[in-house]
Amino acid sequence: MLAQHLPALQVVIPLLAAPLCALFRRGFIGWLIAVAATWLAFAAAIGLLFRVLNEGVISYAMGGWAPPIGIEYRVDLINVFVLVVVSGVGSVIIPFARTGTAARFNDTDQAWFYAMYLLALTGLLGVTITGDAFNIFVFLEISSLASYVMIAMGRDRRALTAAYQYLIMGTVGATFIVIGIGLLWAMTGTLNLADLAQRIPEINDTRPVLAALAFLTVGISLKLALFPLHLWLPNAYAYAPAVTSAFLAGTATKVAIYLFLRFFYTVFGGGGFFESTPLPEMFLVLSVVAMFAASTVAVFQDDVKRMFAYSSVAQIGLITLGISYVSETGLTGAMTHLFNHAIIKAGIFMLLGGVMFRMASVKLEDMAGIGRKMPFTMAGIVILGLALIGTPGTSGFISKWWIVLAALEKDQWWLVALILLASLITMLYVGRIVEVAYFREPSAKAADVREAPLAMLIPAYVLVIATIYFGLDTQWSVGLAQRAAADLLAGIY
Amino acid sequence: MTDHHETEVPMAAPDEAPRWLDRKANVTKVAWALYIVCAVVILLDFPIHRHADTSFDGNFGFYGAYGFIGSVMLVLVAKNILRRIVKRPEDYYDD
Amino acid sequence: MIEFPPGLLLILGALPVPFLRGPLRGIWMLALPVAAFALLYSLPDGNHFPISAFGQELELLRVDALSRVFGYVFIIAIFLGVIYSLHVRAVEEHVSGLIYAGAAIGAVFVGDLVSLFVYWELTAIASVFLILARRTPEALAASMRYLIIQVGSGVLLLAGLIVRWHETGSIEFGHIGIDGAGGVLILLAFGIKAAFPLLHNWLQDAYPQATPTGTVLLSAFTTKLAIYALARGYAGTEELIWIGVTMTAFPIFFAVIENDLRKVLAYSLNNQLGFMVVGVGIGTELALNGAAAHAFTHIIYKSLLFMSMGAVLHRTGTVLATELGGLYKSMPFTTVFCIIGGASISAFPLFSGFVSKSMILSAAAHEEYYFTWLVLLFASAGVFHHSGIKIPFFAFFAHDSGKRPKEAPLNMLIAMGLASILCIGIGVWPSALYAILPFDVDFRPYTDSHVLAQVQLLFFSALAFTVLIRTGLYPPELRCTNLDTDWLYRRLGRRLLVRITSAAGAVQARFYGALNRRGQRFLLQLYRHHGPQGVLARTWPTGSMVLWVALLLFAYLFLYFLDIF
Structure with missing residues (x-):
């Protein structure tokens, strides 16, 4: 009975929990609700995963209205994979959130913060699970607005500007997406993704459909911060509170990637579009430029959070590079990296949150000598940094391995060289942090800093351990990604 | 390269007794001992028949001559050619 | 019997080191190589530790004669290195040293290229801390150059192994050869770590910048791991002879004019690697035995030489020839140990270098590579010149600098003493070393003509030095920078x-x-x-x-x- 309604529960649990948090107006109670809601959502995602593995695609008619008139929630391997990642990261962050949030905000603000967090999560889960195009837009707006508030709550005044930029760009992106969806609706008369997928092949080369494709491409590229539409991301990640940065880095861009896959593979039909348009080439070029440009910028950042924000742009480039191959191996790599990078980046931003909590700065110069003062925090950052580089034994290596394989399949040796070269640049900025943290005399700020509180360390270490675990056992990450990739290419939905 | 962790290096006391090698005459003795040893080992070519590895190293004094000439060449080439090309001030790279 | 990779034992064993204090830490660190040695001794030949990870079969413990020789000597090197560095308080040096050694030992026993790559990069990353730990701005800059080049070697290896996997469908680490693009890439990766000509300069750049104890470890592992990898993958590749010959010859010219004595040793290290590369290139049983044996003896005497210079650096804060001289008066033991190291690297009969280097020379002559043979002979004279004479002469004798530093700390003396015993022991009783070489040994180093030829070569080389010094023709030591490819x-x-x-x-x-x-x-x-x-x-x-x-x-x-x- 319960299992039957899992698709609805996935979204409804955090959605109902959000106003509850706001109503109670007590930080601790809000936090308890958030913990319960996120972990229940995670459980629902896991439950859905097993259902999909057993039964195949699940179609759930919201409110009993059958599709295409009613809103359909449709769960297949691809989005259940993303659901697990998003709800998983979302639920690990919440236990971490308590210490920092309680120290900075009054009771009401804390409750608001958790409410917004849950709303953002609702939005992201909704985007992922729904089978209805307009519904996607609605959930997208929910998550954008909620994240806007979450960013604006950063301690830096620049957080406001960053949030404003985020809002503008998010709105522009969502508008483009809604224009694209509108065009498709005008042409086909349906908003149901599965229906759209059936009808589009017949009107494949009409101008409105192509225009829709263009609007969707740009809209989604904005959302996933694909170079050169990434400009909103570094500030947003850098000046937001640690919880927000970790959450957004681990989930928001990942959902945008899911959207991209969903539209371009499922709706626009099994990859046929990739042969008739130069989209893959365009994506390939932008991805490679993203990897290099953003990594290089990261090397020269003095604010470590900003450094890792730029690193995110580069890593997203790696994911889209995998997508641009339009091959099973490439998609496997992309989805595996979606999974791995969510864990790595959320972990890094959480650990940096610990640093921020202790010394109110994540400037590189202030972090001098911090390796001895906060050994566990820094060890965690180093391990996750190694994963970003793609060191074997960490999950980062696995994703890179698959994306390199995909390049090899196409005999694109130069790409292999570029990917490896980009890893070297990654090494440079991770190396900079290591050098400063371990081999400099402690800075004035770091002089009497203690290790981050356990309540922050433990959740972060869950992700650190996961990074190593998924570097060794790839059954869940690669195994699922591979099956999802095959489904994507086959156009199964 | 100079490290500073051991800043004070003890220096010789002014009244330190000179050692055997500090006298120039003794150094000359050492040199002469070397000359004699060289003469002896090269003359050993007569009583000991060296089994040759190649067609040319069986000749009398081959190894001695090769070692001497090779070393002189090495030093002179390094000093007069290589050093002229590669020598730069000590702080060359510190800019 | 426990079937566990000895390298991994050291790596895991390094992790608790930061939490140990006082004598307990020393005992633990000494116990690790001993345990690794016992472990390796108890392992029979064969594949003992296959695992599968991300869809590949990885072999982490392939024991055969070739890997065993390198395994033993690496374990000896880390044992000596631990003793030598017991006085060091900075814990990161200990940890990174053990991990570095463990990675090198691990790499020697892997049976596939992917695992090799993992350990290959680990040696690079772990070892850079030995340079960083010096904490001078020069060391920081050098360590970054070192890291980039070392990791670059790893990246080439990864690229090569992927290409090779694509070409052959196998990631086995056996004979590779240069027939395919993958083989060439991998050779390039090995070549960087083995300091091939033009790829060599990271070595002379970084090693003199490391801590006194760090350089001892650095000199032992990275380059010899590369020699092992070459012997495994490229035995009999004729191009290597020419590469090796060049390597033996050109660094000695730089060594003559270099003022930093640890840099002199780095150049001579490069020259010694040349002998091994020639041995690998010739590829006959005698030559490969020679390469392995030379790597074995070389690790020990090179460590000894770096230890003696490290002791000087530790006590005086400098190893510039222009600043030193006359140290024999207050550091007599170090002086004697340094001379023993010098005699070994110069291959004096009864010292370890003699019993290994002569194998390579004989192999070259036997296969009628006469030009090669002549260059190797010249290089032998040259190495005596700068490592056997120049190092001890300028540090401990020459003009008296007036410095009277204390004798090296006890733990350093013990490490140097043990290394000296090994150098002489192997020189006097080579049969023990010969017994563990990859192939059966039918070679007698101590024949009348071998000994006489070598003695003549060395004494006349010493004669040349004496004559040049006494006539004032010998180039004076200068404080200067000598350009190399790092320019x-x-x-x-x-x-x-x-x-x-x-x-x-x-x-x-x-x-x-x-x-x-x-x-x-x-x-x-x-x-x-x-x-x-x-x-x-x-x-x-x-x-x-x-x-x-x-x-x-x-x-x-x-x-x-x-x-x-």
């Missing part, structure tokens, strides 16, 4: 980079300037009716983003429509 990246490369980036920056600035002017004009038009001018100033980053959005939209529209026009 390419430390000077030329940097200048180019600066020029390119400033040019690119100018172009970019002009481009963005133009773009922004256009964009602002566009926005100005847009906002003229809508709001106060102030809006513009605040939103220009947003404005430029919107501009990008518009540009991309047009680009996509154009590209998509292109198809149906």
Whole structure:
């Protein structure tokens, strides 16, 4: 009975929990609700995963209205994979959130913060699970607005500007997406993704459909911060509170990637579009430029959070590079990296949150000598940094391995060289942090800093351990990604 | 390269007794001992028949001559050619 | 019997070191190599530790004769290194030293290229801390250059193994050869670590910058791991002979004019590697035995030499020949140990270098590589010249600097003493070493003619030194920088980079300037009716983003429509 309604529960649990948090107006109670809601959502995602593995695609008619008139929630391997990642990261962050949030905000603000967090999560889960195009837009707006508030709550005044930029760009992106969806609706008369997928092949080369494709491409590229539409991301990640940065880095861009896959593979039909348009080439070029440009910028950042924000742009480039191959191996790599990078980046931003909590700065110069003062925090950052580089034994290596394989399949040796070269640049900025943290005399700020509180360390270490675990056992990450990739290419939905 | 962790290096006391090698005459003795040893080992070519590895190293004094000439060449080439090309001030790279 | 990789034992064993204090830490660190040695001794030949990870079968413990020789000597080296560094308080040096050694030992026993790559990179990353730990600005800069080159070698190895996997479908680490593109890439990766000519300069750049104890460890593992890898993958590749010959010859010229005595040793290390590379290139049983044996003896005497210079550095704060001299008066033991190391590297009969180097020379002569043989002979004389004579002479004798430092700490003396015993022991009783070589040994180093030839060569080389010094022809030691290939990246490369980036920056600035002017004009038009001018100033980053959005939209529209026009 319960299992039957899992698709609805996935979204409804955090959605109902959000106003509850706001109503109670007590930080601790809000936090308890958030913990319960996120972990229940995670459980629902896991439950859905097993259902999909057993039964195949699940179609759930919201409110009993059958599709295409009613809103359909449709769960297949691809989005259940993303659901697990998003709800998983979302639920690990919440236990971490308590210490920092309680120290900075009054009771009401804390409750608001958790409410917004849950709303953002609702939005992201909704985007992922729904089978209805307009519904996607609605959930997208929910998550954008909620994240806007979450960013604006950063301690830096620049957080406001960053949030404003985020809002503008998010709105522009969502508008483009809604224009694209509108065009498709005008042409086909349906908003149901599965229906759209059936009808589009017949009107494949009409101008409105192509225009829709263009609007969707740009809209989604904005959302996933694909170079050169990434400009909103570094500030947003850098000046937001640690919880927000970790959450957004681990989930928001990942959902945008899911959207991209969903539209371009499922709706626009099994990859046929990739042969008739130069989209893959365009994506390939932008991805490679993203990897290099953003990594290089990261090397020269003095604010470590900003450094890792730029690193995110580069890593997203790696994911889209995998997508641009339009091959099973490439998609496997992309989805595996979606999974791995969510864990790595959320972990890094959480650990940096610990640093921020202790010394109110994540400037590189202030972090001098911090390796001895906060050994566990820094060890965690180093391990996750190694994963970003793609060191074997960490999950980062696995994703890179698959994306390199995909390049090899196409005999694109130069790409292999570029990917490896980009890893070297990654090494440079991770190396900079290591050098400063371990081999400099402690800075004035770091002089009497203690290790981050356990309540922050433990959740972060869950992700650190996961990074190593998924570097060794790839059954869940690669195994699922591979099956999802095959489904994507086959156009199964 | 100079490290500073051991800043004070003890220096010789002014009244330190000179050692055997500090006298120039003794150094000359050492040199002469070397000359004699060289003469002896090269003359050993007569009583000991060296089994040759190649067609040319069986000749009398081959190894001695090769070692001497090779070393002189090495030093002179390094000093007069290589050093002229590669020598730069000590702080060359510190800019 | 426990079947566990000895390298992994050291790596895991390094982890608790930071939590141990006082004598317990020393005992633990000494116990690790002992346990690893016992473990390796108890293992029979064969594949003992296969695991499967990310869909590949990995072999972490392939024991055979070749890997065993290198395994033993690596374990001996870390044992000596631990004793030598017992006085060091900085814990990161201990941890990284053990991990570095463990990675090198691990690499020797892997049976596949992927695992090799993992350990290969681990040696690079772990060892860089031995340089960083010196904590001088020069060391920091050198360590970064070192790290980039070392990791670059790993990246080449990864690229090569992927290509090779693509070509052959196998990631086995056996004979590779240079027939395929993968083989060439992997050779290049090995070549960087083995300090092939033109790829060599990281060694002379970084080793003299490490801590006194760090250099001892550095000298033992990285390059010899590369020799092992070459012997495993490229035995009998004739090109290696020429590479090796070049390597034996050119570094000794640099060594003669170098003032930093640890840098002199780094050049001579490069020269010794040349002998081993020649041995691998010849590829006969005798030659490969020679390469392995020479690696074995070399690790020990080179460590000994670096230990003696490390002791000098530790006590006086410098190893510049111009600043030293006369130290024998207050550091007699160190002097004796240094001379023993010098005698070993110069291959004096009864010292360890003699019993291994002569194998390679004999193999060259036997296969009728006469030119090679002559160069190796010249290099032998040359190495005596700068390592056997120059190092002890300028540090401990020469003109008296007046410095009277204390004798080296006890633990350093013990390490040097043990290494000296090994050098002489192997020289006097080579049969024990010969017994563990990869192939059966049918070679007698101590024949009348071998001994006499070597003695003649060395004494006349010493004669040359004496004559040159006494006639004043010997080049005076100077405080100076000698250029090597590092000039390419430390000077030329940097200048180019600066020029390119400033040019690119100018172009970019002009481009963005133009773009922004256009964009602002566009926005100005847009906002003229809508709001106060102030809006513009605040939103220009947003404005430029919107501009990008518009540009991309047009680009996509154009590209998509292109198809149906």
